Amino acid sequence: xxxxxxxxxxxxxxxxxxxxxxxxxxxxxxxxxxxxxxxxxxxxxxxxxxxxxxxxxxxxxxxxxxxxxxxxxxxxxxxxxxxxxxxxxxxxxxxxxxxxxxxxxxxxxxxxxxxxxxxxxxxxxxxxxxxxxxxxxxxxxxxxxxxxxxxxxxxxxxxxxxxxxxxxxxxxxxxxxxxxxxxxxxxxxxxxxxxxxxxxxxxxxxxxxxxxxxxxxxxxxxxxxxxxxxxxxxxxxxxxxxxxxxxxxxxxxxxxxxxxxxxxxxxxxxxxxxxxxxxxxxxxxxxxxxxxxxxxxxxxxxxxxxxxxxxxxxxxxxxxxxxxxxxxxxxxxxxxxxxxxxxxxxxxxxxxxxxxxxxxxxxxxxxxxxxxxxxxxxxxxxxxxxxxxxxxxxxxxxxxxxxxxxxxxxxxxxxxxxxxxxxxxxxxxxxxxxxxxxxxxxxxxxxxxxxxxxxxxxxxxxxxxxxxxxxxxxxxxxxxxxxxxxxxxxxxxxxxxxxxxxxxxxxxxxxxxxxxxxxxxxxxxxxxxxxxxxxxxxxxxxxxxxxxxxx
Numbered sequence: 001x002x003x004x005x006x007x008x009x010x011x012x013x014x015x016x017x018x019x020x021x022x023x024x025x026x027x028x029x030x031x032x033x034x035x036x037x038x039x040x041x042x043x044x045x046x047x048x049x050x051x052x053x054x055x056x057x058x059x060x061x062x063x064x065x066x067x068x069x070x071x072x073x074x075x076x077x078x079x080x081x082x083x084x085x086x087x088x089x090x091x092x093x094x095x096x097x098x099x100x101x102x103x104x105x106x107x108x109x110x111x112x113x114x115x116x117x118x119x120x121x122x123x124x125x126x127x128x129x130x131x132x133x134x135x136x137x138x139x140x141x142x143x144x145x146x147x148x149x150x151x152x153x154x155x156x157x158x159x160x161x162x163x164x165x166x167x168x169x170x171x172x173x174x175x176x177x178x179x180x181x182x183x184x185x186x187x188x189x190x191x192x193x194x195x196x197x198x199x200x201x202x203x204x205x206x207x208x209x210x211x212x213x214x215x216x217x218x219x220x221x222x223x224x225x226x227x228x229x230x231x232x233x234x235x236x237x238x239x240x241x242x243x244x245x246x247x248x249x250x251x252x253x254x255x256x257x258x259x260x261x262x263x264x265x266x267x268x269x270x271x272x273x274x275x276x277x278x279x280x281x282x283x284x285x286x287x288x289x290x291x292x293x294x295x296x297x298x299x300x301x302x303x304x305x306x307x308x309x310x311x312x313x314x315x316x317x318x319x320x321x322x323x324x325x326x327x328x329x330x331x332x333x334x335x336x337x338x339x340x341x342x343x344x345x346x347x348x349x350x351x352x353x354x355x356x357x358x359x360x361x362x363x364x365x366x367x368x369x370x371x372x373x374x375x376x377x378x379x380x381x382x383x384x385x386x387x388x389x390x391x392x393x394x395x396x397x398x399x400x401x402x403x404x405x406x407x408x409x410x411x412x413x414x415x416x417x418x419x420x421x422x423x424x425x426x427x428x429x430x431x432x433x434x435x436x437x438x439x440x441x442x443x444x445x446x447x448x449x450x451x452x453x454x455x456x457x458x459x460x461x462x463x464x465x466x467x468x469x470x471x472x473x474x475x476x477x478x479x480x481x482x483x484x485x486x487x488x489x490x491x492x493x494x495x496x497x498x499x500x501x502x503x504x505x506x507x508x509x510x511x512x513x514x515x516x517x518x519x520x521x522x523x524x525x526x527x528x529x530x531x532x533x534x535x536x537x538x539x540x541x542x543x544x545x546x547x548x549x550x551x
Contacts, residue, residue, distance in 0.1 A: 024251045026266040027118070029054035029232035031102040033267035033279060034074040041075040041089045041105075054266040056232060058104065059111040070108040072229075076101040083133030091228040092132040092191045097124050098335045098439050099394035103230040110209040112232070117164070117205050120198040121236050124338060125158070127176050127190050128226040135177050135189050135223065142222040143215050146179045146187060154179040156213045156223050164202040172198070173212075176227060192340055193230060195237055237337040240273045245465035246314065247271070248324045252292045258307050260291040274465075276326070277333040289332050294324040298356045302366065305356040306459060315351035315425040315463040325463040327355065331443045342391050342436025348400070351425045352385060354411050355459035362412050362456060363421055369455045370448045372421070373414040380416070381447045383456055385409040389437035397435040400428075411444070411460060425463065429536075429543075481537060481544035487551045494521045494537060501538040506531065525550055 031053055036042050042051065044060035050071065051058055060071035075089035082090075089105055096103040105128060114120075127135075135156060138144030145154040156177040162170040174196050179187040198204075211225040249271075252259045259269075261280030268277040268289065276290040294314075295307040307327065314325045336343050354362075362383065365371030372381040386401040386409070401409045409428060413420040446456040482495040494502065499521065504513040512528065525533075528550045537544045 024249045024269060024271050026264045026269045027055040027114070028234050028266065028268070028270055028275065029056050029058075029104075030100065030267050030275075030277075031074045031096070031104050031230065032100055032277070033265060034102060036074065036076055036102070039089075040077050041073055043069040043073040043089075044071065045069075054232065055115045057113045057115075059113070071106070072110040072112070073105045073107070074102055075105050076103075080129050081133075082129065083137055083139065085130065085224075087130050088128065088224075088226060090129040092127045092129045093193060095394070097193045097230040097338050098392075099390055100230070103228050104232070106209050106227050106229060108225055109211065112207040112209075114204055114206075117203045120201060120204050120207070120233050122195055122197040122199065123232040123234060124193040124230045125174065125176070125190070125196055126193045126228040126230075128224070128228050131156070131176070131224045131226045132189055132191060142224065145177055145189070145215075146184070150184050150187075152179065154214045156215070157211075158227055159210045159212055160196065160198070161208040161210070162198070162201045162204055163206045163208070164204060166205060170201040172196070172201075193338060195338070197236065199236070231338065235270055235273055235275060235337045237339050240336055240343050245272055245274070246324070246463060247292045247326050248314070252324065253294060257295040258291060258293045260287040260307075261289075262287070273337060275335040277335065288330040289328075290334075291327040291329070292324060293327050296323050300356065301360060303357065305360065306457070308356040309461040310354045310356050310359040310423045311425055311461075315353075315427075325461050326465075327459060327461055328442055329459050331441055334440045334442070336438050336440075338392070338438055339436075340392050342438050344436050345389070345432035347430075348432040349427065349429045349464065350462055351427050351464040352409065352411070352422075353425045353461050354422050355457070355461055358383070358411070358457040358459045359421060359423060369457065372412055372448075373419060377414070377419055378417065379414060379447075381412065381414040382410060383412040383444060383446045385411060385460060386443055386445065388441045388443070389433040389435070390439040390441065391436060392438050394439075397437060398433040400430060400433070427464070431543075481535070481546040483535060483546050483548045487549035488525060489551050490526045491522050491524050492535075492548055494523065494535070496521065496537055496539055496544060498539050499537050500540070503536050505534045505536075 034042055034051060034053055044050065044062035047062060050060040051074070058072040060069060060073060062069045073089065077090040078094045079087050079090040080092055080094045088107065091103060095101060134142045135145045146152050154177070155175060157173050157175045160172045160174065161168060177189040181187060209227070211221060213221045213223040215222040255263045261278040265280050265282065267279065268275055278287060278289040278291065280287045291307070293307045296309065296312040298308055298310060298312045300308065309325055313323045361369040362372040373379050384401060386399055388396050389398045391397050410420065411422045444454065444458050444460060446454045448455040483492050484495070486492065499518055500516070502515045502518055502523065503511055505511055512533065513523065530550050532547060532549055535546050535548060
């Protein structure tokens with residue numbers, strides 16, 4: 001559904017109270033940009049003593065004689081069944097957090113050192129498959145937790161010790177399995193990603209992870225001493241209340257007019273309560289995912305024009321007007337803080353437009369892409385934007401942009417001789433996703449494709465990203481609306497009381513009619529061209545939508 005400046009007064013009021021939350025940072029370790037070997041892991045066999053990610057160094061030791069390792073490794077293994085030392089790199093959930101592939105694995109104990117002392121937020125932990133299966137089933141070396149009767153008071157935990165200003169300052173115990181409760185039904189073994197909160201720790205110089213277990217023997221702990229970790233120093237999963245993501249923070253532009261990961265290859269950035277994935281290839285000097293730009297030179301052509309919006313500025317509806325915006329290239333991911341039940345996104349808004357490179361390729365054609373419409377302008381070409389929502393099990397639950405009548409997001413549309421190329425910021429406002437989500441993936445679909453995928457440059461620009469969870473605005477709903485007569489030739493009547501705003505859009509997202517606080521529910525449409533239109537109306541904090549046909 002397309003709409004412009006709906007609920008502007010409400011957005012203004014809310015924006016000023018939330019603006020301080022829109023901070024930018026890259027000191028988060030997601031481990032997704034760490035290169036892995038052919039078996040899907042990194043275990044320190046390059047003898048560098050560890051690796052860096054997200055402005056943290058993770059120590060690792062590799063024994064060349066025995067081909068064994070200890071410390072912290074990185075893996076993408078997915079075996080959730082094999083109870084064996086040969087499966088030491090898999091997590092019981094079958095992958096990283098929020099549907100990502102990579103995660104860290106700590107064996108025997110680990111040390112994490114930040115580039116500079118800082119207050120940590122926390123990180124996520126999970127059992128490895130080997131440890132989980134051993135605790136649950138037992139092995140030649142380790143007991144089945146609970147014993148034969150199920151009454152043994154077994155436990156397995158990690159100890160996290162913080163060093164601040166060179167001395168031990170804080171510690172925390174986190175149970176990966178606990179069978180100590182008198183009620184056996186409350187015994188548990190962690191098999192999902194769980195948040196470990198470190199916000200009460202003092203500023204960290206280094207962090208030490210060690211293991212403790214009730215199952216010990218002559219040589220120490222019998223339980224396999226592994227733990228999986230992900231999203232170190234991530235955004236805490238408290239809430240997702242945020243608005244006014246205008247991408248205008250000065251920290252984006254410390255190294256020029258563009259942030260594309262070149263000077264910080266952490267794998268993405270946190271902005272407010274969201275994490276935007278980014279991958280920068282240092283060998284080729286190329287990037288994918290999300291970038292941020294205020295390079296508004298639309299005179300450039302070809303690949304050199306990849307960092308500018310065709311509008312030569314950010315979305316004009318920005319409350320703090322500036323020239324910056326986000327850029328997407330390829331299939332781009334925005335992650336919410338991880339939550340097993342997902343987050344209810346009941347209201348979703350953003351502004352989008354064409355990238356200069358993409359716009360000119362579609363308008364004029366180039367060596368790789370066709371001119372949209374072809375020579376005669378009659379080829380039914382299109383470039384459309386979609387947003388897929390994924391739940392905590394990495395299952396797609398809803399796709400925005402699929403409804404041709406209500407929420408199709410066209411960046412170009414030459415079907416039915418429309419000859420439409422988007423060169424303005426267009427607002428998307430909708431009722432969000434049908435089910436709770438933890439991740440959004442933005443992608444483009446074009447009619448111009450070849451052997452290697454899309455020929456059309458896969459860029460678009462995004463700004464004014466507003467998201468209202470039900471925790472913040474419980475009364476925001478997408479409701480049906482009755483219009484009559486329908487079809488109509490002269491006027492339509494909107495069957496709704498106490499209307500605040502009425503807007504009518506054509507199927508290209510252009511606003512044809514807008515009236516704030518209308519004095520009448522009857523709308524004159526006699527001057528409209530024949531076709532299908534989308535009407536949206538706001539009453540209180542509810543918004544309504546319906547379609548009608550002008551004949």
